[in-house]
Amino acid sequence: MTKRLLTYWILAFCPFLLLAQTSDLYFPSRQGPWATVTANQAGFDTDKLQAAVEFAEENEYSGSRDLRQAILLGFQREPFHTILGPTKKRGGPAGMILKNGKIVAQWGDTKRVDMTFSVTKSYLSTIAGLALNDGLIHSLDDRVADYVWDGHFDGDHNSKITWTHLLNQSSDWSGQLWGGYDWADRPPRTGGLDDWKFRELNDPGTAYEYNDVRVNLLAYSLLQVWRKPLPLVFTERIMDPIGASTTWRWYGYKNSFVNVDGIQMQSVSGGGHSGGGFFINTEDHARFGLLFMHSGQWDGKQLFPAQWIDAATAPSPANSTYGFMWWLNNSEGRYWRGVPTHVYYAAGFGGNYIVVDDVNDIVIVTRWLEPAQMGTFAKMVYEAIK
Secondary structure, eight states, X not given: XXXXXXXXXXXXXXXXXXXXXXXXXXXXXXXXXXXXXXXXXXXXXXXXXXXXXXXXXXXXXXXXSSHHHHHHHHTTTSTTOOOOSOOOOOOOOEEEEEETTEXXXXXXXXXXXXXXXXXXXXXXXXXXXXXXXXTSSSOTTSBGGXXXXXXXXXXXXXXXXXXXXXXXXOOOOOSEETTEEGGGSSOOSSSOHHHHHTOOOOOTTSOOOOOHHHHHHHHHHHHHHHOSOHHHHHIIIIITTTTOXXXXXXXXXXXXXXXXTTEEEEEEOSSSBTBOEEEEOHHHHHHHHHHHHTTTEETTEESSOHHHHHHHTSOBTTBTTBSSSOEEOSSSSSOOTTSOTTOEEEEETTTEEEEEETTTTEEEEEESBOGGGHHHHHHHHHHTBO
């Protein structure tokens, strides 16, 4: 039995054991100070851990702090790419390292709200987990067309797409959403417009492709299921219960408003590729990572089943290093050498990461660390463990 399933079993079926099982767990309160522990007390070599922190501070993301400029430059080869949602100038490097929920190290302005780009995807997939738990989605193997019947999933190809395919980015959905075409998002390095537009489609589930248009389609589909704004769902079900601040925001695009039961609602984006997405501070990121480290429970309350984490962090058939919008540090692809293979993480443009290690009870959050240096930084942290 995995640690996650054992924790869930205790919480669900043996509540009288709860106090004994959670006595050594720490959950930061909403308003009070976040408890700290020295590196030595947490089992780290002080000098080595400090060297890792200094490395993160010295290896700032090389892109412009004016994120509008960084976005336009980073995605300039995409045809018709434009910014449709809000952006924000970013701060400098920041981060936190938690052991058993307590702060072992922190640097930079951890209360500053910044864009977080594709880390948003890991938040979005959690909304799907909540919908599954509530019975709004009966099975992830159901066709999305059975829930969203307004034309987005019409046709022989798109009608085969399941929730699983959207979550692990293997749907190969073909179409247009909020003015963006699926084929124009991160197109191949070779060929041109006609090659990309008229390509042969892959059967859903057989080919992985990182694609924000399709991620935004997942957000739109979940809005149709929940029938209320996803940020409101997330506030009520996750962020308020874990004591997050009220400073975070989740945006869509200026043209992504839809009518839901007679009310105009914004369909949020799954990242900052065209602006929008999650705007959040480092400490709230850390709370979210801590929730996953604690198997979906917060201070005695199970916010979602531990089994959801097992599903979300299982290797996908089309990409063994990717789950339900979480990256997996297994022995292939995006592997960080010197870091345990059970580690999983959320990752976003510009060096934004939430790293979860629920075996060693470690959470690492970084902001604006040069992405090519993230593996080295993570290895330095683990080399600091005594």
